[in-house]
Amino acid sequence: MSKITIPLGPQHPALKEPGNFMLVLEGEQIVGATVRLGYNHRGIEKACEDRSFIQNLYLIERVCGICSHSHTTCFCMATEDAAKIEVPKRAQAIRVLVGELERVHSHLLWLGVAGHEIGFDTLFMYAWKDREQVLDCLEMISGNRVHYAINTIGGVRRDVTPEQKAEILKRMDILEERTKYYIQLATQEPTVLARAKGVGHLPTEEAKKRGAVGPTVRASNVPFDVRKDDPYLLYDELDFKVITSDSCDVFGRLVVRVFELLESFKLIRQVVNDLPEGPISVKVPRKLPAGEGVGHYEAPRGEDIHYVRTNGTEKPERVKVRAPTLANFSSIAYMLEGGYLADAPIVIAAIDPCFSCTDRALSISTSTKGEYSLSWEDLRKLGIEFYRSRGIDFTRIAK
Amino acid sequence: MVSETLKAAFSLLVFPGLLFLSSFGMFSEWLDRKLYARMQYRIGPPWFQPFADFVKLMGKEVIIPEAADEALFKILPSFAGAAVCTSILMIPVWGPSSVYSFQGDLIAVIYLLTIPTVTFFLGGWSSTSPYAAIGSLRVLTQLFAYEVPLLMAVLGPAILSGTWSITGISAFFASHPALLPVNLIGLAVSLVALQGKLERVPFDIPHGETEIVGGAFTEYSGRLLAFFLLATDMEMVVGAALISAVFLGGAMGLPGFLGFLLFVLKAVVIIFILSAMRALMARIRIEQMVSFCWKILAPLSLLQVLINLIVKGLI
Numbered sequence: 001m002s003k004i005t006i007p008l009g010p011q012h013p014a015l016k017e018p019g020n021f022m023l024v025l026e027g028e029q030i031v032g033a034t035v036r037l038g039y040n041h042r043g044i045e046k047a048c049e050d051r052s053f054i055q056n057l058y059l060i061e062r063v064c065g066i067c068s069h070s071h072t073t074c075f076c077m078a079t080e081d082a083a084k085i086e087v088p089k090r091a092q093a094i095r096v097l098v099g100e101l102e103r104v105h106s107h108l109l110w111l112g113v114a115g116h117e118i119g120f121d122t123l124f125m126y127a128w129k130d131r132e133q134v135l136d137c138l139e140m141i142s143g144n145r146v147h148y149a150i151n152t153i154g155g156v157r158r159d160v161t162p163e164q165k166a167e168i169l170k171r172m173d174i175l176e177e178r179t180k181y182y183i184q185l186a187t188q189e190p191t192v193l194a195r196a197k198g199v200g201h202l203p204t205e206e207a208k209k210r211g212a213v214g215p216t217v218r219a220s221n222v223p224f225d226v227r228k229d230d231p232y233l234l235y236d237e238l239d240f241k242v243i244t245s246d247s248c249d250v251f252g253r254l255v256v257r258v259f260e261l262l263e264s265f266k267l268i269r270q271v272v273n274d275l276p277e278g279p280i281s282v283k284v285p286r287k288l289p290a291g292e293g294v295g296h297y298e299a300p301r302g303e304d305i306h307y308v309r310t311n312g313t314e315k316p317e318r319v320k321v322r323a324p325t326l327a328n329f330s331s332i333a334y335m336l337e338g339g340y341l342a343d344a345p346i347v348i349a350a351i352d353p354c355f356s357c358t359d360r361a362l363s364i365s366t367s368t369k370g371e372y373s374l375s376w377e378d379l380r381k382l383g384i385e386f387y388r389s390r391g392i393d394f395t396r397i398a399k
Numbered sequence: 400m401v402s403e404t405l406k407a408a409f410s411l412l413v414f415p416g417l418l419f420l421s422s423f424g425m426f427s428e429w430l431d432r433k434l435y436a437r438m439q440y441r442i443g444p445p446w447f448q449p450f451a452d453f454v455k456l457m458g459k460e461v462i463i464p465e466a467a468d469e470a471l472f473k474i475l476p477s478f479a480g481a482a483v484c485t486s487i488l489m490i491p492v493w494g495p496s497s498v499y500s501f502q503g504d505l506i507a508v509i510y511l512l513t514i515p516t517v518t519f520f521l522g523g524w525s526s527t528s529p530y531a532a533i534g535s536l537r538v539l540t541q542l543f544a545y546e547v548p549l550l551m552a553v554l555g556p557a558i559l560s561g562t563w564s565i566t567g568i569s570a571f572f573a574s575h576p577a578l579l580p581v582n583l584i585g586l587a588v589s590l591v592a593l594q595g596k597l598e599r600v601p602f603d604i605p606h607g608e609t610e611i612v613g614g615a616f617t618e619y620s621g622r623l624l625a626f627f628l629l630a631t632d633m634e635m636v637v638g639a640a641l642i643s644a645v646f647l648g649g650a651m652g653l654p655g656f657l658g659f660l661l662f663v664l665k666a667v668v669i670i671f672i673l674s675a676m677r678a679l680m681a682r683i684r685i686e687q688m689v690s691f692c693w694k695i696l697a698p699l700s701l702l703q704v705l706i707n708l709i710v711k712g713l714i
Binding site: 004005006007012013014025028115116117118119120121122123125126129189191192194195340341342343344345 | 438439440441529530532533600601603604607608609610611612678679680681682683684685686687
């Protein structure tokens with residue numbers, strides 16, 4: 001049978017963000033796959049250098065639309081590390097609370113997306129309906145459903161009242177009931193099992209070699225969780241288990257995520273019932289002393305790392321964001337090869353990719369052309385000529 | 400002679416042909432979407448939504464790929480619709496007998512219902528897009544998987560009643576209603592196979608949107624797509640009517656309007672079952688579908704044939 005190459009993306013119904021996967025097919029079987037990124041570069045790291053720390057918080061929040069709290073917390077921890085700021089206990093607890101609520105919302109969102117990718121739209125609708133419970137909690141605490149903006153350098157911006165605590169506990173009970181239903185569904189529904197078992201196999205050794213993180217590596221039976229391995233905030237005082245699975249496939253990733261939901265409920269209950277008293281933030285000067293700091297955080301998708309270098313001004317000198325998806329990308333090509341075309345969407349979705357968080361600018365220099373740069377004027381001229389050679393003239397529109 | 404021609408044209412174009420079939424097809428599509436939505440805690444579309452979709456598509460631009468065979472690309476949707484409209488003439492809709500009835504019309508209907516599937520394949524293949532090419536290959540693979548169980552399942556009632564005409568089969572079961580439960584396995588098999596024929600979850604493999612975008616219809620747009628979708632809607636009605644006539648005794652001997660009401664009721668029940676199937680499952684892979692059809696559905700339908708042969712010997 002002859003080989004054909006079909007593109008999955010950059011625009012494709014299976015992808016919620018632009019990314020490109022060239023799949024070489026022999027019939028329905030994938031014999032080769034290449035991954036291309038870079039369709040959604042936004043230059044956030046560079047933009048951070050032009051803004052003050054407080055402004056940066058809101059910019060960093062927009063690195064990811066789903067794990068927004070993870071990125072700000074990580075950035076705050078890096079900055080506080082650089083400036084040697086001690087954060088009050090109560091603020092740390094509130095950060096954990098919002099972080100775990102966010103994990104619940106992210107995993108439920110993933111569950112729905114995974115259902116959609118395997119053509120199970122009912123699961124998609126159910127999971128997203130239940131996700132509203134946790135979004136309502138987040139809105140109640142922070143005032144926003146997605147970009148909570150609860151963090152500030154040196155603490156948090158809003159306190160949690162006793163009424164809110166009661167409401168959160170009530171909603172967690174509802175969600176726990178629903179999660180048990182999803183566990184039953186994920187482990188018993190025959191068509192889900194048929195689509196998840198043995199698909200996107202990533203053996204333990206390969207997962208370690210390719211540096212996978214988060215639920216992806218835990219589903220390959222590696223108990224790697226920053227919350228346990230390098231505890232931050234209050235995690236060393238809280239009681240929870242690291243969920244792993246030894247099935248090393250999409251089924252394992254599904255199981256890890258639904259069981260992690262139960263662990264998150266446990267954490268949320270502990271934090272809410274035992275919220276330390278005290279202030280919610282400390283006063284931080286606008287200009288931070290020179291230094292460097294690293295934040296290390298277990299986002300819903302895996303290990304998130306932020307690096308911040310301060311230079312005594314009100315702006316950071318350098319900010320580096322390593323989003324968890326970047327670490328998981330190298331596993332995708334491995335998991336796709338040898339599988340079926342029908343499995344490609346769920347294999348890609350199983351790492352819970354977040355393309356925009358991951359895209360960084362690259363400068364590629366080839367031996368023939370060397371490195372060159374274009375000024376804005378040159379670039380504009382190039383664009384006009386490119387389209388004119390194809391018969392499209394924009395000069396009339398510009399006037 | 401003239402009145403005969405007029406009568407034939409009326410049957411083909413008005414009732415139970417194109418006009419009735421397309422309006423009932425749109426109603427079934429709405430019913431299916433509404434039930435599906437309610438099963439997912441959604442509200443679902445208003446009753447005129449399928450018609451609005453049709454009108455909208457009719458007004459859209461038709462884009463034909465440069466590499467495609469233009470004549471073939473344009474004519475295929477009409478072919479699909481024509482085949483479905485012809486097949487309804489042999490199934491009883493108004494009262495206990497169909498417009499045209501002859502020995503062997505059961506086989507004719509099954510083959511007329513294959514024509515839309517073949518046009519989907521040709522349409523996808525001639526549009527030369529990689530997604531459409533893969534989609535149309537899947538259409539054919541799937542056709543070979545569900546067609547045999549479907550044919551064998553409807554064979555059972557034909558053996559039991561000793562006739563190859565759909566009207567005859569439903570007349571037989573109308574006079575022997577006690578024999579209807581004998582065909583339960585065949586009914587289940589044919590419902591699952593019909594789901595495959597209509598390319599709906601869990602068998603919507605030929606156009607699984609997260610895998611191959613629009614499948615065979617990827618390059619179709621405007622009125623051509625509208626007619627393909629209308630043909631699929633009509634196919635759902637004809638499939639439901641066929642199952643109701645062969646397995647459920649059709650009109651049960653009731654004359655005229657009462658028989659028609661019973662037909663509508665049975666079609667609605669069948670559509671409900673099809674929607675529930677769609678809501679309860681994930682899409683399976685093509686090779687899982689083929690092995691399911693050959694390893695489970697085909698033996699089950701053989702079992703049905705065997706049971707019917709034994710029962711036939713007993714009565």
